[in-house]
Amino acid sequence: MSGLYARHRAVSPEWLALYYRHPIELTHGEGRYVRDADGNRYLDFFGGILTTMTAHALPEVTEAVAEQAGRIIHSSTLYLNRPMVEMAERVAALSGIPDARVFFTTSGTEANDTALLLATAYRGSNQILAMRNSYHGRSFSTVSVTGNQAWSPTSLSPLQTLYVHGGVRTRGPYAGLSDDRFIEACVADLEDLLGHTRKPAALIAEPIQGVGGFTSPPDGLYAAFRQVLDRHGVLWISDEVQTGWGRTGDHFWGWQAHAEHGPPDVLTFAKGIGNGMSVGGVVARAEVMNCLDANSISTFGGSPVTMAASLANLSYLLEHDLQGNARRVGGLLIERLRGIAAAFPAVREVRGRGLMIGVELVKPGTDEADPEAAAAVLEAARAGGLLIGKGGGHGTSVLRIAPPLTLTVAEAEEGAAILANALHAAD
The missing domain is CATH 3.40.640.10 (Type I PLP-dependent aspartate aminotransferase-like (Major domain))
Known part of the structure; x- marks a missing residue:
C-alpha cells in the first residue's frame, strides 16, 4: 500500500470509492493525456467522470x-x-x-x-x-x-x-x-x-x-x-x-x-x-x-x-465545433469498438452516442452482468496506458468511455487498440 493510499484510508470514509487495486495519483494533464505520481502516462478516456470536457490544461481556460x-x-x-x-x-x-x-x-x-x-x-x-x-x-x-x-x-x-x-x-x-x-x-x-x-x-x-x-x-x-x-x-x-x-x-x-x-x-x-x-x-x-x-x-x-x-x-x-468532433470521432470510435467486441462473447452490447460510449460485459452465453470482468478490463486497460470508467445498473458491468471532446482520430484508434488488448487480457 502506498503512503498516500494509507493516509487516504486513515482519514476518508470507507464508502469513498477508488479505482484500481493499487490506486493512482494523477499529478499532470495535457490535452487528452495525464500522468501519475510515478511518471506513467495514460490516455484519458474518462475525463474525471466526463468533467474534463475540452482538454487537460487547456490554455484558454487556465x-x-x-x-x-x-x-x-x-x-x-x-x-x-x-x-x-x-x-x-x-x-x-x-x-x-x-x-x-x-x-x-x-x-x-x-x-x-x-x-x-x-x-x-x-x-x-x-x-x-x-x-x-x-x-x-x-x-x-x-x-x-x-x-x-x-x-x-x-x-x-x-x-x-x-x-x-x-x-x-x-x-x-x-x-x-x-x-x-x-x-x-x-x-x-x-x-x-x-x-x-x-x-x-x-x-x-x-x-x-x-x-x-x-x-x-x-x-x-x-x-x-x-x-x-x-x-x-x-x-x-x-x-x-x-x-x-x-x-x-x-x-x-x-x-x-x-x-x-x-x-x-x-x-x-x-x-x-x-x-x-x-x-x-x-x-x-x-x-x-x-x-x-x-x-x-x-x-x-x-x-x-x-x-x-x-x-x-x-x-x-x-x-472549434467540438460537438461536430464528438459526432465524427465518436462515430468512428463506436464502430471500431463494435468491430473489436464481435470477437468477445462476454461483450453483450456496445452502445452510445458521440463521445459517450458504453461496453456492457456479461457472463458469456447469458444476460447476467459480470462486474468482475469489468473490473479486470479496467485494470488491464490502465496497465496498457488507458483510463476508462465503469457503471451500470446490473452490477457495475459496463465500461464507460467518455474522452475529452477534442479527441483526435489517432487517439481514438490508440484507445481502441489498448481496450482490445485489455479485453484479451481479461478474457
Missing part, C-alpha cells in the same frame, strides 16, 4: 482562471458578478427554454437538488416521477430519486418517488419490442401510473443514463412522455449533467433527441462546462424559477473564477 484569480476570487451572489451574468446570458440563450432564468451551483447534485426544490414548490407536491436505473446525485433528495440501488444508500426520503419504465432499451419487460412499440408501452405505463397518483410535481430524467451505463431509450420517448405530462400539469426536468454541451454529437443537449414538443421545463447541467472547475446550474422558465417565496442565495455558486473558466471553455467548445 489563463482565464489565472487572470480572474488575480483580480478577485470570491464575492457570493449577494453582489453583482459580471462573469456570472455573462455566463447566464449565454446558457439561457443556448438552453432553448423561453424566458429562461439561470441559477448556478457548485455541482450536478446541487443542481438537481435545486430543480427538485423548484418543481415541488411550484406544484405544491412532494411526489416525483423518476426513471428506473437512473442516477441524479448524492444529496438526500437526489439519492431519493435515484433508481439505481448501488447508488441509493437509504430508503428514507423527503420525496415520494415513483419509477417509470423507459430508460433502458435492451433490458426489462419491453426489451423485445420494436422502438415504436417500446415507446407505446412505456407511455401506457406512464398513463397508468398517473391514474393512480395525486399531482406529481415533475418527471426527472437523464436523456442518456450516465452512471446507469450509458443506456438510453429510443429517440422520441420523452417527447411522447411530454404530451402525457402536459395534460397532467407535471413538469419535465432534463438532467443534462452528463449529456450536455454537445457530448452526444448529434445534439447540443440530450433532450433535443426528444424535441418534438419543445424543451423541458427545467434543465440541469454541471461537469464538463467548467472543464474541471466546480460548476453546476439550473435553467428554468421564469414562472418556475421565480416560484420560491423565501430568500435564497449561493455562497459559492457562480463564483467569478468558475464563471471565467466556464466562459472560456464554452467559447472554445463553440468556436
Whole structure:
C-alpha cells in the first residue's frame, strides 16, 4: 500500500470509492493525456467522470482562471458578478427554454437538488416521477430519486418517488419490442401510473443514463412522455449533467433527441462546462424559477473564477465545433469498438452516442452482468496506458468511455487498440 493510499484510508470514509487495486495519483494533464505520481502516462478516456470536457490544461481556460484569480476570487451572489451574468446570458440563450432564468451551483447534485426544490414548490407536491436505473446525485433528495440501488444508500426520503419504465432499451419487460412499440408501452405505463397518483410535481430524467451505463431509450420517448405530462400539469426536468454541451454529437443537449414538443421545463447541467472547475446550474422558465417565496442565495455558486473558466471553455467548445468532433470521432470510435467486441462473447452490447460510449460485459452465453470482468478490463486497460470508467445498473458491468471532446482520430484508434488488448487480457 502506498503512503498516500494509507493516509487516504486513515482519514476518508470507507464508502469513498477508488479505482484500481493499487490506486493512482494523477499529478499532470495535457490535452487528452495525464500522468501519475510515478511518471506513467495514460490516455484519458474518462475525463474525471466526463468533467474534463475540452482538454487537460487547456490554455484558454487556465489563463482565464489565472487572470480572474488575480483580480478577485470570491464575492457570493449577494453582489453583482459580471462573469456570472455573462455566463447566464449565454446558457439561457443556448438552453432553448423561453424566458429562461439561470441559477448556478457548485455541482450536478446541487443542481438537481435545486430543480427538485423548484418543481415541488411550484406544484405544491412532494411526489416525483423518476426513471428506473437512473442516477441524479448524492444529496438526500437526489439519492431519493435515484433508481439505481448501488447508488441509493437509504430508503428514507423527503420525496415520494415513483419509477417509470423507459430508460433502458435492451433490458426489462419491453426489451423485445420494436422502438415504436417500446415507446407505446412505456407511455401506457406512464398513463397508468398517473391514474393512480395525486399531482406529481415533475418527471426527472437523464436523456442518456450516465452512471446507469450509458443506456438510453429510443429517440422520441420523452417527447411522447411530454404530451402525457402536459395534460397532467407535471413538469419535465432534463438532467443534462452528463449529456450536455454537445457530448452526444448529434445534439447540443440530450433532450433535443426528444424535441418534438419543445424543451423541458427545467434543465440541469454541471461537469464538463467548467472543464474541471466546480460548476453546476439550473435553467428554468421564469414562472418556475421565480416560484420560491423565501430568500435564497449561493455562497459559492457562480463564483467569478468558475464563471471565467466556464466562459472560456464554452467559447472554445463553440468556436472549434467540438460537438461536430464528438459526432465524427465518436462515430468512428463506436464502430471500431463494435468491430473489436464481435470477437468477445462476454461483450453483450456496445452502445452510445458521440463521445459517450458504453461496453456492457456479461457472463458469456447469458444476460447476467459480470462486474468482475469489468473490473479486470479496467485494470488491464490502465496497465496498457488507458483510463476508462465503469457503471451500470446490473452490477457495475459496463465500461464507460467518455474522452475529452477534442479527441483526435489517432487517439481514438490508440484507445481502441489498448481496450482490445485489455479485453484479451481479461478474457
